[in-house]
Amino acid sequence: EVQLVDSGGGLVQPGGSLKLSCAASGFTFSGAAMHWVRQASGKGLEWVGHIRSKANNYATAYAASVRGRFTISRDDSEKTAYLQMNSLKTEDTGVYYCTRLWIGWSAFDIWGQGTMVTVSS
Amino acid sequence: QSVLTQPPSASGTPGQRVTISCSGSSSNIGTNTVTWYQQLPGAAPKLLIYNNDRRPSGVPDRFSGSKSGTSASLAISGLQSEDEADYYCAAWDDSLSAPWVFGGGTKLTVL
Numbered sequence: 054e055v056q057l058v059d060s061g062g063g064l065v066q067p068g069g070s071l072k073l074s075c076a077a078s079g080f081t082f083s084g085a086a087m088h089w090v091r092q093a094s095g096k097g098l099e100w101v102g103h104i105r106s107k108a109n110n111y112a113t114a115y116a117a118s119v120r121g122r123f124t125i126s127r128d129d130s131e132k133t134a135y136l137q138m139n140s141l142k143t144e145d146t147g148v149y150y151c152t153r154l155w156i157g158w159s160a161f162d163i164w165g166q167g168t169m170v171t172v173s174s
Numbered sequence: 175q176s177v178l179t180q181p182p183s184a185s186g187t188p189g190q191r192v193t194i195s196c197s198g199s200s201s202n203i204g205t206n207t208v209t210w211y212q213q214l215p216g217a218a219p220k221l222l223i224y225n226n227d228r229r230p231s232g233v234p235d236r237f238s239g240s241k242s243g244t245s246a247s248l249a250i251s252g253l254q255s256e257d258e259a260d261y262y263c264a265a266w267d268d269s270l271s272a273p274w275v276f277g278g279g280t281k282l283t284v285l
Contacts, residue, residue, distance in 0.1 A: 097277070098276040100274040
């Protein structure tokens with residue numbers, strides 16, 4: 054079965070750190086561009102960042118709101134993508150989804166179930 | 175404030191046809207393809223339309239997409255109660271600040 058499973062969310066204090074994981078199965082993970090998208094409670098979707106495949110030099114890009122604080126990485130041998138979040142702010146609170154960008158369609162075709170991150174003192 | 179503009183809400187009765195708009199600019203919709211996502215309550219988003227007007231396997235043909243200039247639309251015909259959800263448009267943006275942009279979402283209510 055083709056799926057992504059998000060994990061690692063939880064409660065963290067402002068200024069703290071958290072690392073999310075996205076485990077893939079059912080497709081060739083090593084060739085996929087993996088993205089993170091977040092959603093604050095009752096709000097819309099916000100693109101967070103992405104990491105491309107080895108063939109594209111594992112290039113990364115980030116939204117301005119998280120640049121310099123968040124880092125996306127991947128372990129192709131474990132078929133897992135990661136989102137390391139540092140210097141967390143209350144406005145980073147929300148559900149974080151990993152998703153695969155299907156290049157041929159230029160679309161996010163597979164989504165994880167999401168993991169909740171709460172930044173609060 | 176989302177880069178792509180959608181109406182916050184839409185509604186219709188069962189069997190009706192509903193259209194949701196998505197307005198962007200020359201750096202996103204005007205240059206690149208549009209995708210649409212459906213998010214049922216408490217669930218992750220699901221791809222509904224790609225390349226402006228293509229449906230993935232399994233998406234009913236009641237859903238259709240179109241694009242003209244810097245705007246796009248999602249149409250749902252033969253509205254059903256299970257279509258009640260949030261709908262988001264998205265596109266690649268050529269500006270460096272945010273490669274991928276989403277609309278603010280439209281909450282569709284089936285009356």
